[in-house]
Amino acid sequence: xxxxxxxxxxxxxxxxxxxxxxxxxxxxxxxxxxxxxxxxxxxxxxxxxxxxxxxxxxxxxxxxxxxxxxxxxxxxxxxxxxxxxxxxxxxxxxxxxxxxxxxxxx
Numbered sequence: 234x235x236x237x238x239x240x241x242x243x244x245x246x247x248x249x250x251x252x253x254x255x256x257x258x259x260x261x262x263x264x265x266x267x268x269x270x271x272x273x274x275x276x277x278x279x280x281x282x283x284x285x286x287x288x289x290x291x292x293x294x295x296x297x298x299x300x301x302x303x304x305x306x307x308x309x310x311x312x313x314x315x316x317x318x319x320x321x322x323x324x325x326x327x328x329x330x331x332x333x334x335x336x337x338x339x
Contacts, residue, residue, distance in 0.1 A: 250317050257285055257323055264327060268334035277333060281326035288319050 261282065270278060 246317060250320065253317070253320055253324075254289075257320075257327070260324075260327060261285075264331050264334070267337055268331055269337050270330060270334045274330045274333035277326045277330035281323050281330060284326060285320070285323040288316060288323065291319070292316050 261278075264278075268274075
């Protein structure tokens with residue numbers, strides 16, 4: 234009997250991942266339009282965008298990072314908890330950038 238370990242990941246994780254990915258685009262646009270950033274805020278903003286792009290590249294190439302066949306329990310047979318956790322770093326650095334920013338006067 235050959236039993237391979239696998240992790241069950243419910244389907245709502247994929248929906249949450251897609252919503253957080255699309256929500257980031259809205260929030261980054263809102264932050265750029267409403268805040269003026271000092272150099273430290275701009276650095277955090279760039280780090281946030283780079284992390285977001287790296288997570289996207291990781292999600293597209295996930296098949297290359299799995300050692301063997303992806304188990305059927307993986308969401309979309311690709312995305313899962315790891316991508317969800319890594320995506321949170323983009324939000325953390327966006328929050329830091331806004332924390333260092335100053336609201337624009339209209």
